[in-house]
Amino acid sequence: MMIKLVHMDEATFQFFLSQSTSDYASDKINAGAWDPETAMKQSADAMTQSLPDGLHTEGAYIYSVVEISSGTQVGYVWFNVKEGRSGREAFIYDIYIFEPFQGKGYGKQAMLALEEEARALNIIRIGLHVFGQNKRAFELYQKVGYSVTDITMSKDL
Numbered sequence: 733m734m735i736k737l738v739h740m741d742e743a744t745f746q747f748f749l750s751q752s753t754s755d756y757a758s759d760k761i762n763a764g765a766w767d768p769e770t771a772m773k774q775s776a777d778a779m780t781q782s783l784p785d786g787l788h789t790e791g792a793y794i795y796s797v798v799e800i801s802s803g804t805q806v807g808y809v810w811f812n813v814k815e816g817r818s819g820r821e822a823f824i825y826d827i828y829i830f831e832p833f834q835g836k837g838y839g840k841q842a843m844l845a846l847e848e849e850a851r852a853l854n855i856i857r858i859g860l861h862v863f864g865q866n867k868r869a870f871e872l873y874q875k876v877g878y879s880v881t882d883i884t885m886s887k888d889l
Contacts, residue, residue: 737795806833824860
């Protein structure tokens with residue numbers, strides 16, 4: 733099984749935007765950061781702020797993760813690029829492997845393909861955020877060489 737990153741088309745982007753907005757709202761609710769009643773609006777506002785021109789937002793790179801042999805989309809990846817203190821930096825906003833393909837190595841391959849793409853764009857550092865309850869993603873990121881730079885914790889009383 734091999735994958736490639738393919739620039740999204742507009743129809744796929746609309747699906748991605750809907751799913752990513754919903755997933756982000758759920759993650760924020762589960763983390764205790766947002767109220768369920770307002771989470772979808774807050775998430776949609778965050779998406780609009782991060783992607784003001786949608787698929788054509790400057791500095792945004794949004795890809796379908798595609799299995800080469802079958803041509804099947806198995807997930808998606810979104811990162812933005814900006815100038816950092818010492819060069820171009822990327823920040824991963826969303827990486828998602830669809831449920832039927834999870835736990836089969838697609839996530840690791842997608843992360844490695846993302847690194848290749850970043851190198852081609854002269855990016856010197858990639859950052860990301862992972863929610864504390866997402867143990868599978870945290871372990872994947874550690875496996876491919878990411879290290880913890882910050883930890884925020886909370887306790888409900």
